[in-house]
Amino acid sequence: xxxxxxxxxxxxxxxxxxxxxxxxxxxxxxxxxxxxxxxxxxxxxxxxxxxxxxxxxxxxxxxxxxxxxxxxxxxxxxxxxxxxxxxxxxxxxxxxxxxxxxxxxxxxxxxxxxxxxxxxxxxxxxxxxxxxxxxxxxxxxxxxxxxxxxxxxxxxxxxxxxxxxxxxxxxxxxxxxxxxxxxxxxxxxxxxxxxxxxxxxxxxxxxxxxxxxxxxxxxxxxxxxxxxxxxxxxxxxxxxxxxxxxxxxxxxxxxxxxxxxxxxxxxxxxxxxx
Numbered sequence: 295x296x297x298x299x300x301x302x303x304x305x306x307x308x309x310x311x312x313x314x315x316x317x318x319x320x321x322x323x324x325x326x327x328x329x330x331x332x333x334x335x336x337x338x339x340x341x342x343x344x345x346x347x348x349x350x351x352x353x354x355x356x357x358x359x360x361x362x363x364x365x366x367x368x369x370x371x372x373x374x375x376x377x378x379x380x381x382x383x384x385x386x387x388x389x390x391x392x393x394x395x396x397x398x399x400x401x402x403x404x405x406x407x408x409x410x411x412x413x414x415x416x417x418x419x420x421x422x423x424x425x426x427x428x429x430x431x432x433x434x435x436x437x438x439x440x441x442x443x444x445x446x447x448x449x450x451x452x453x454x455x456x457x458x459x460x461x462x463x464x465x466x467x468x469x470x471x472x473x474x475x476x477x478x479x480x481x482x483x484x485x486x487x488x489x490x491x492x493x494x495x496x497x498x499x500x501x502x503x504x505x506x507x508x509x510x511x512x513x514x515x516x517x518x519x520x521x522x523x524x525x526x527x528x529x530x531x532x533x534x535x536x537x538x539x540x541x542x543x544x545x546x547x548x549x550x551x552x553x554x555x556x557x558x559x560x561x562x563x564x565x566x567x568x
Contacts, residue, residue: 301479302471304497309403310538310545313473313499316353316405317536317547320396323347324409325556331411332562333388337370337381340394344368348398356397356404356476364520369395369408371521376464376505376513376530378520388414391424393532397476404476406501407548408534411557412564419508420529423461425567427506427531430454434484434504438537438544440496447502448486455506456485462511464530467522469503472536494539499547503534 345367355367371379371393395408437446455461469482509528536547
């Protein structure tokens with residue numbers, strides 16, 4: 295069942311195996327999104343697709359009715375929406391960037407990760423933002439090894455995005471631990487100092503998720519109480535992996551490779567930032 299240590303719940307190897315199944319069901323569901331995403335599709339249609347796919351695989355959408363108030367199965371965050379965007383019936387357009395964030399509960403364990411897609415042509419500035427944000431995720435993951443501290447992950451993400459490229463790193467929203475609950479300790483900021491924070495031990499599971507803005511780091515929340523937007527209206531990008539801390543190299547539980555393969559096969563999606 296996992297042993298508590300400083301409020302962080304470490305998992306057994308068997309539990310990590312179950313969590314990997316949950317994470318990869320999210321990946322498979324996001325792959326279905328990558329197959330159909332194009333201008334004219336609505337995010338409400340994507341919500342329906344994802345919920346049906348998850349339930350067809352004997353799992354439950356984690357986000358639906360979260361805290362008794364989130365009404366959808368996915369978060370669909372478009373352009374200046376950082377995270378927690380509500381799906382709606384407005385058709386997506388050429389030039390939109392769309393982050394789809396999804397959680398599932400399979401066999402009692404949560405999987406939770408996200409991917410940002412580009413529909414057609416966008417500016418070089420946006421292409422670079424998507425590339426750098428995705429790179430920063432892996433920069434952070436490289437530091438998710440036993441003996442390092444959480445601040446090492448935070449610093450790696452901030453250095454690559456804010457310090458090297460001048461982007462806004464959102465402070466109000468962070469990554470998190472993951473397990474039988476959708477949000478567990480520890481909190482996982484995308485900014486910080488090397489050598490700070492709790493020391494990481496094997497089989498800590500983290501949802502690492504840089505949320506990076508093209509302009510200011512300042513954000514605000516819409517009247518719906520969920521949708522978070524950039525204060526200056528400039529685009530924001532969000533990528534998220536489920537990661538297990540190991541001794542020499544982190545184990546990534548989710549799988550971007552199948553999402554990327556479907557993305558590249560979809561002529562409506564722009565992968566030129568790779």
